[in-house]
Amino acid sequence: MGTVAIIGTGFVADLYAASLRTFPDITVVACYDKDAERLQRFCTYWHLPAVDSLDAALGSAATLVLNLTNPHAHFEVSRLALEAGKHVYSEKPLSTDFADAVTLHHLAKERGLQIASAPCSLLSEAAQTLRMAVEQGRIGVPKLIYAELDDDYISQAPLTKWKSESGTPWPVEDELVVGCTLEHAGYYLTWLMAMFGPVRTTVSASAGLADVSALTSAPTAPDYSSATLFFESGVVARLTCSILAPHDHHIRVIGDRGVASVTEAWNNRAPVRIRTRHVIRRRMINSPVARKVPPAAFTRHPSVKRRGAAAMNFMLGPAEMLDAIAAGREAVQAGDFALHLTEVSLAIQSAGENTGAQHMTTSFVQPPLTRWSGQRTGQ
Numbered sequence: 292m293g294t295v296a297i298i299g300t301g302f303v304a305d306l307y308a309a310s311l312r313t314f315p316d317i318t319v320v321a322c323y324d325k326d327a328e329r330l331q332r333f334c335t336y337w338h339l340p341a342v343d344s345l346d347a348a349l350g351s352a353a354t355l356v357l358n359l360t361n362p363h364a365h366f367e368v369s370r371l372a373l374e375a376g377k378h379v380y381s382e383k384p385l386s387t388d389f390a391d392a393v394t395l396h397h398l399a400k401e402r403g404l405q406i407a408s409a410p411c412s413l414l415s416e417a418a419q420t421l422r423m424a425v426e427q428g429r430i431g432v433p434k435l436i437y438a439e440l441d442d443d444y445i446s447q448a449p450l451t452k453w454k455s456e457s458g459t460p461w462p463v464e465d466e467l468v469v470g471c472t473l474e475h476a477g478y479y480l481t482w483l484m485a486m487f488g489p490v491r492t493t494v495s496a497s498a499g500l501a502d503v504s505a506l507t508s509a510p511t512a513p514d515y516s517s518a519t520l521f522f523e524s525g526v527v528a529r530l531t532c533s534i535l536a537p538h539d540h541h542i543r544v545i546g547d548r549g550v551a552s553v554t555e556a557w558n559n560r561a562p563v564r565i566r567t568r569h570v571i572r573r574r575m576i577n578s579p580v581a582r583k584v585p586p587a588a589f590t591r592h593p594s595v596k597r598r599g600a601a602a603m604n605f606m607l608g609p610a611e612m613l614d615a616i617a618a619g620r621e622a623v624q625a626g627d628f629a630l631h632l633t634e635v636s637l638a639i640q641s642a643g644e645n646t647g648a649q650h651m652t653t654s655f656v657q658p659p660l661t662r663w664s665g666q667r668t669g670q
């Protein structure tokens with residue numbers, strides 16, 4: 292049970308609206324977008340209430356504000372929401388500037404409020420099952436992770452044809468300006484943080500490679516990054532993001548007895564597979580048969596049908612947050628977790644060619660393997 296206000300009714304808002312249908316006990320009390328035409332189209336399509344100012348949305352009865360504006364607007368909208376006494380669930384990144392993210396973090400703490408950052412796929416069946424398998428020791432002691440978030444040569448895709456369900460075009464320029472690392476790293480970084488705790492150091496590189504001059508004249512962010520992440524717990528992960536290399540969303544957790552893998556970060560129900568390592572006479576082999584890990588009952592949650600590239604329920608995060616607020620505890624993705632995610636993502640994106648090692652200044656207490664589920668609404 293909970294109430295939300297949606298600020299920003301663009302492309303991604305449709306994915307939230309479709310996901311909201313799987314949580315009938317969450318009520319949208321107000322929607323606002325500075326673009327009146329978009330606001331009207333969105334609210335008419337989804338039968339949701341529009342208000343004509345940000346003040347009206349922030350003055351509504353909502354417990355939680357969903358900040359679905361463009362990344363450059365996140366700081367200001369989240370700040371105003373916190374000042375209006377609302378908890379905030381922000382689309383990624385919390386802010387495009389780390390100092391601003393710290394300001395939001397402190398402001399929320401001062402006011403006894405919570406601010407969390409998307410993405411929420413760490414609450415998915417796939418992420419929780421992977422973590423469960425690792426914690427049960429099914430691959431022995433985890434040592435190294437390879438995680439890929441490659442999305443193919445996006446600048447050559449038929450981008451003008453990409454529209455959301457209610458008809459909003461995919462924001463090409465904004466995506467290129469914000470960059471694929473800030474847009475995507477979190478899809479696996481959150482899983483890694485939930486499994487292995489805080490990152491101590493990143494040694495990253497990033498570059499802008501594709502010619503996108505036909506798509507925007509604005510300065511664009513790197514379209515490739517690769518990070519080696521040294522976790523305080525001792526594991527090391529390599530995380531790659533690009534919008535050039537062919538689609539590959541594989542994560543492989545390599546342990547001293549085997550490998551656990553998932554092939555799609557954006558499918559909440561992607562299977563987790565384990566291959567164990569064996570020595571037979573003079574040969575070492577990784578089992579040719581991958582065993583599927585049965586998901587535990589506590590990982591179940593409402594699903595949305597696959598639309599476009601993703602089969603993700605975007606409301607898992609806000610729903611978990613509303614449950615946490617009602618229970619008087621911190622949401623899984625809120626507080627220190629959100630700030631650390633933002634610091635690591637910004638460090639990777641801005642690394643360039645010569646930055647070298649970057650030591651993280653933030654940390655968080657690893658959330659327990661989430662026992663939260665959306666079973667209250669059935670499947």
Ligand SMILES: NC(=O)c1ccc[n+]([C@@H]2O[C@H](COP(=O)([O-])OP(=O)(O)OC[C@H]3O[C@@H](n4cnc5c(N)ncnc54)[C@H](O)[C@@H]3O)[C@@H](O)[C@H]2O)c1
Pocket residue numbers: 298299300301302303304323324325326329345359360361362364368382383384459460461462465474
């Ligand atoms: N596009 C995707 O595929 C995708 C997927 C997942 C997450 N996201 C994230 O979702 C967020 C929004 O992206 P999008 O694709 O929906 O962009 P979009 O440009 O389609 O929509 C953003 C909307 O926010 C509105 N807005 C901007 N500033 C505002 C303000 N100050 N007050 C009120 N409204 C304001 C804009 O008018 C616009 O309609 C971003 O943080 C992005 O990283 C995008």
